[in-house]
Amino acid sequence: MSGAAHSPAMARAAGAGARAPARGGGRAGTGPALWVLLGPPLAFIGVLFLLPLAQVIWGSFFTPEFSLAQYARIVETPVYLQVLARTARVAIVTTALCIVLGYPAALYLASVKPTTRQWLLLCVVVPFFLSMLIRNFIWMALLQRAGLVNRALMDLGWITEPLPLMYNEFGMLVTMTNMLLPYTIFPILSSLLAIPPELRNASASLGAGRLRTFLRITLPLSLPGVAAGGLLVFIVALGFFITPALVGGPKQMMISNLIDFSVREVLNWPFAFALANVLLWGTLVFYFVYVRMVEGRLPRTGIV
């Protein structure tokens, strides 16, 4: 959120540095020295990121003459619109679930002793040591018709027919939420820990019981963490690929699966570029709107 505000300022500072080589005297990296230092990383970013990005943008319009046909196709075909709608819907629901489940988890983590917290956080982080692919396979093993969950439920006698837990939106949401939970737990935990404990004591001394202290003090002051975590989950969920592919199945295509299909199966690169641009610019627009909306409204924590 503050990243957007920093970049112009930093660009100005870098520009000022590059434009004042005569000042010398103690200011490291002015003039040619600056370019020697910045050159390699800039070249790296330029070649491996900006160039392909430019190609993606260019390639969606110039096929080889300028035309908006690819974008028209997206907008005019109901199936593709469904994919976009599903992508947005799944991302929103996943974000909501991650917040709703992640907040109590963070609350609990914030309330235990630091040493206990370290161990519990380890449990949260350990799954990340496995590759995404393996984790998705694990979920498939759990959610399949003959998977662990169904077998356990059948053995307990709670159901007679296996439940359809996979190859549908339910299975996808469960898996995505599980994988993205840490992205809300950590920011929310961080903002909870940043609240001075004295504020809760003050609230109690002023007559607020535990529930009211939570609703009036803790919750509002932890909202920056919720906003940050939510944004992160949403953006990552929009671009999710493996889970929709493996756990969601062919009928649950999200936009990245469509891009993949377009590139690998149909070899329609321009169409894939167009889809990629929709995802990229859609996300950026959303991000800036979100940041604008949230900036003025969030309460600020501070030790006062």
Next chain:
Amino acid sequence: MSAATSATIGIDRAARGEAGTSAAASLDVERLVKEFGRTRVVDDLSFSLRGGELLTLLGPSGSGKTTTMRMIAGFEDPTSGDVRIAGESVLDREVHRRDIGVVFQQYALFPHMTVFGNVAYPLEMRRVPKAERARRVERAISMVRLSGFEGRYPRELSGGQQQRVALARAIVFQPRLLLMDEPMGALDKRLRELMQVEVRQLQRELGITTVSVTHDQVEALVMSDLIAVLDGGVLQQIGPPLEVYQRPANRFVADFLGESNLLEVARLEGGADPKVAVTAKGLRTTVSADSVADGREPALLVVRPENVAIGEAARDLCNHLPVEVREMLYVGDLVKYRCVAEGGDEIQVKALAAAGSAFAPGARTTVGWRTEHCLAVAR
């Protein structure tokens, strides 16, 4: 307030007198003990405070004063002992039911609320209707002289202003008891001195029973009706400022409040009235009758430097002796001397700078003091 709300807060409405005023509640602390593991942080502490009085818990870091305050507030549970407000034990009541106002050392203002919001918070918790709430908040804010600041956020205020908001917030709901934890700690010297007087005036005006915690002895002397001096969790002395300052019960109190000359007693010569003491280094002096410390053997003589005369005037006093000036310190309004008597006893003197010419190091002169200014205390 509705009856249900009164019950929630646990206040007997009748005991509060007319609507809106708090009856000044007494505070009794009885044999309070707090142990952390095997360390006794507060050791068998007892005192009583009448309604409307201000007691200062005074002591160095680690003396147990903050822990005691936290136990009265309810943030800590005592290992044993009792805390009673208006005669009723509050130990089984949670913090939010004790009807106390607390001013924290770092103010603990809610950063996401304005000054108005902060001060209104306790009234909201007590479901005071909106119009009445606004009226009382305005009154509290004007009492701490912050009118016009209602819309500001805590981060936009200076330290002194934040402190006043914290104070307004703690008194707006007229609690039975006000607790202040090093309230002046974060202020600069001038502001501190100003606020000490202001807070004291406010407290008197409102008649709220108050316990203040500090390590600043000047603050304790300026503000209190009673001072309780603590060291290592043990109460050293409790009494009005005048008494604690002029008749310290032991070495710790004599040393902690103001400055003292502490002379080791070798023996007391009995019989004569006033008694005569002889120090380990041979200094003879008469001793104040006030001083004999509950029958225990006096071990130390206390003479405050401001009570020691130096020069011509000293010779007229009943206790006087020749000394050599070793050091002279000019402090603006005072001059401080460090002198040495014949036997080696060191005497510090504080004289008004206006009172006469200064003595240079190396000068030989006389110092002296009155009988009533020489106190014998037990260890």
